[in-house]
Amino acid sequence: MDALLELIAVRHGESVANAAFAEAAREGREDVGITSRDADVPLSPLGERQSVALGRWVAGRPDHPDLVVCSPYRRARQTSDAVLDALVAARGGPELSVDERLRDRDLGVLEMLTLPAIVQRFPDEDARRRRQGMLYWRPAGGESMMDVALRVRAFLADLRREPTRRVLLVTHDAVVLMLRYVVERLTEDDLGDIAPVLNAGVTRWTLHNGRLRLAAYNDTGHLA
16 A cells, blocks of 8 residues: 555656747747756746745645655756745745756756757757657666656655655756656556646645555636
8 A cells, every 4th residue: 555645756847848848849949048957957937936836836736745855956946935835935945956857957068949949950850859759768878758657666665765745846947747747657658648848837646555646737817
């Protein structure tokens, strides 16, 4: 039987890179104009507001998390800080842990490149991406989604050995998808039918008949 009563995974609020990629797509540009490491990308002003709203939602629930675990990336840390501020103001904050296994997928040489830029500058990588599929394609110097799934499995195995009952994860879209893949025992075809993970979106699993079952995916009602 699973030891967890509830597992909540949230994607960080909108980052400066998220906004830049969306703008580049609208304008048909290949360059997003970001030169910093992916790990150092901060939240956008909208992402900061989303994180505050997320914190209000978490603090307003009757059952607070026993543990908050966060990716080490700057945008995730900023999001978790907003959540913890709200929890402390409400009734005292839970324990915070930073775990590098919750970091975003490493795209290697393709970091901060739009898809048109990848097609133009790395046509061989693009051909491998289309041939190998979303789970198994590993860009040069980076990770495949299956690599992310392996660290997610290891993280969950460690988490289930802890006495915590309700856990909140602040992480990234790739990790949320692979959590669904692992926890729900999905297939590659199943993943292809799942909508993209939204910024500050809540995905939640609750214990039912000894197993964690999906209760919500991509819930952004708290942002309204």
